[in-house]
Amino acid sequence: MPKRYIIFFLWWLALQGRAQRNDCNLSINKPIVSVSKAGRPAVAALTTVCQDSLVQLNLKNYEKGTVVQWRLNNTDIPNAKDTILVIRNNQAGVYTCTVKNNVLCTNPVVSDPVAISLIPKPIVGPLMRGGFVGTPCVDGYEKLTVTATGNSSLSYQWLSENRPIERANSTSFDVIETGVYSVRVTDSDGCATVSGNLTVIPATPPKAEISASKGGFCAGENVTLFSTRGRTNVYQWMRDGQPIGGIKDTIIIAQAGVYSVKVTAPNSCSTTSLPITVIRHPEPVVSIESPGNEFCPGAALPLTAAGTDLKKFEWFMNGQPIKGASKNKFEVNVEGSYSVSIIDTNGCKAVAKAVEVKKVDKITVRIDSLPDFCGPFGNPIPLKGIPSGGFFSGTGVVNGAFDSKLAGVGEHVVTYIVQGALDCLNGEAQKKVIVSRPPTLNLGEDRIIFQGSSLSLDAELGIGYTYQWTPTAGVDNPVSPKALFRPEQTTTYHIVAMGPMGCLAEDSITINVFSGVYVPDVFTPNGDGQNDTWELKGLELYPQAQITIFNRWGQAVFYETGEAPKPFDGTFNGNVLPVGEYAYVILTEPNGHVLRGKVLLLR
Numbered sequence: 001m002p003k004r005y006i007i008f009f010l011w012w013l014a015l016q017g018r019a020q021r022n023d024c025n026l027s028i029n030k031p032i033v034s035v036s037k038a039g040r041p042a043v044a045a046l047t048t049v050c051q052d053s054l055v056q057l058n059l060k061n062y063e064k065g066t067v068v069q070w071r072l073n074n075t076d077i078p079n080a081k082d083t084i085l086v087i088r089n090n091q092a093g094v095y096t097c098t099v100k101n102n103v104l105c106t107n108p109v110v111s112d113p114v115a116i117s118l119i120p121k122p123i124v125g126p127l128m129r130g131g132f133v134g135t136p137c138v139d140g141y142e143k144l145t146v147t148a149t150g151n152s153s154l155s156y157q158w159l160s161e162n163r164p165i166e167r168a169n170s171t172s173f174d175v176i177e178t179g180v181y182s183v184r185v186t187d188s189d190g191c192a193t194v195s196g197n198l199t200v201i202p203a204t205p206p207k208a209e210i211s212a213s214k215g216g217f218c219a220g221e222n223v224t225l226f227s228t229r230g231r232t233n234v235y236q237w238m239r240d241g242q243p244i245g246g247i248k249d250t251i252i253i254a255q256a257g258v259y260s261v262k263v264t265a266p267n268s269c270s271t272t273s274l275p276i277t278v279i280r281h282p283e284p285v286v287s288i289e290s291p292g293n294e295f296c297p298g299a300a301l302p303l304t305a306a307g308t309d310l311k312k313f314e315w316f317m318n319g320q321p322i323k324g325a326s327k328n329k330f331e332v333n334v335e336g337s338y339s340v341s342i343i344d345t346n347g348c349k350a351v352a353k354a355v356e357v358k359k360v361d362k363i364t365v366r367i368d369s370l371p372d373f374c375g376p377f378g379n380p381i382p383l384k385g386i387p388s389g390g391f392f393s394g395t396g397v398v399n400g401a402f403d404s405k406l407a408g409v410g411e412h413v414v415t416y417i418v419q420g421a422l423d424c425l426n427g428e429a430q431k432k433v434i435v436s437r438p439p440t441l442n443l444g445e446d447r448i449i450f451q452g453s454s455l456s457l458d459a460e461l462g463i464g465y466t467y468q469w470t471p472t473a474g475v476d477n478p479v480s481p482k483a484l485f486r487p488e489q490t491t492t493y494h495i496v497a498m499g500p501m502g503c504l505a506e507d508s509i510t511i512n513v514f515s516g517v518y519v520p521d522v523f524t525p526n527g528d529g530q531n532d533t534w535e536l537k538g539l540e541l542y543p544q545a546q547i548t549i550f551n552r553w554g555q556a557v558f559y560e561t562g563e564a565p566k567p568f569d570g571t572f573n574g575n576v577l578p579v580g581e582y583a584y585v586i587l588t589e590p591n592g593h594v595l596r597g598k599v600l601l602l603r
Contacts, residue, residue, distance in 0.1 A: 296362030
């Protein structure tokens, strides 16, 4: 084992002995306690909270492995050893958190105190009834009032069946409808109390309004009618003025007519709704229209769903739905039996009679070979199509020839169209033509190597390319795209690559040869005159060098730059640094080579 590792191991054992004696002087950060909403640590909360509410304390700024103990009024809280503490049951007082990290051998550290105080909620008395005002079963109301006290100004919100009532925000409320009522009283601090419930059945007529799930229905469907809901109301539904079955606030119907409902409340008052008309929609009619019932291979036969007020479509082939075929038109390119199901604007469904579609033979159209181009250069290339007699079109096509200069760089489609007297003598073919951009070589930024070392460069462009590096000095294979370079001095290399179709690319790169710097891996600043400083040999060749040394926590304890940097003497801010390994980073010059490593400080 090297001597420096033996010394480091003995130093580590000494530290372990100190930890076991519990006489270390290490310390940890003072913990911070934040106050938030319960279950939402990111939402801050006040330390003064409403009675019966929850608040959460969150421990921050603590080390990994910390042991936690929450305290209330200087007394440990049982089982409160998590980093989060939810305060319940109106436990007001002064809270602190004590932390200790046995791994770092620290003494307990106590957070700053957090005082939690309670705000009493408003006191709400029972709801008081004032009797009915008005004409029974015609109009009127029954007044409810409430008395509440609190430490600040109070606001009121009346509730019906536990739901807020709009614009009901005073100490009294006029009840018109039968229901269970209460009131929520809130003070200026946001603390609230809800009164007890009170069931009120005023001598007022019930509401009787009627609505329908839809205004009409199709054959085989039904409609749901809804009346004003009341838990204790009795309902009598009528069609065309005649009573029908149904005693609830909803009814399902399947007949057209004029409907109304009579609603009777527990106070025997009743109201009949305004009538609503429900109609039955006429059944839609749909058929399939097409220019024929045959198509050629590679072509398509358009089918159209014809009818009045058609809205949604679903096409079928041989009785199976066709994925994505949801428009009024559908193009067929496979023979079979086709039909379409529709839904009209009234929501009614119908299915068209199926049509049989046949496939017939079709001519085969193709384009003769057409090469790709390396750059938009050269003369136009004549185009040839089979069978003859058609015409060419597409970007770069002029007078039956493809002009790469006119097309430009990119991927282009050349189309050949043949038009005959019959559908099956019509056809077209397409061929992609690529006009590629001339290749480019990018060897990257200039490189730096140590004198006597080597590096490899990759200039590979693909199959069919030849390569030539110049100069050839220091190159192991001047005709390889992946050559190894070992120059004796800083050299600029140039490469030329020749590829298919006359493609050419070239680039240059400078390889800077770096003279080495001797970096000691250990020094002993003990004042004996030997190796008392950490001195670097060869750094004088780099007057702009920067030297930084870090301790094991990443703190910079030494930094020097310039033509004559001061050597590192093992101190920081006048204090002697402890024995151990220190990381160094040496930047030879701006944007230059970086040396990284570790130096062992011994005494």
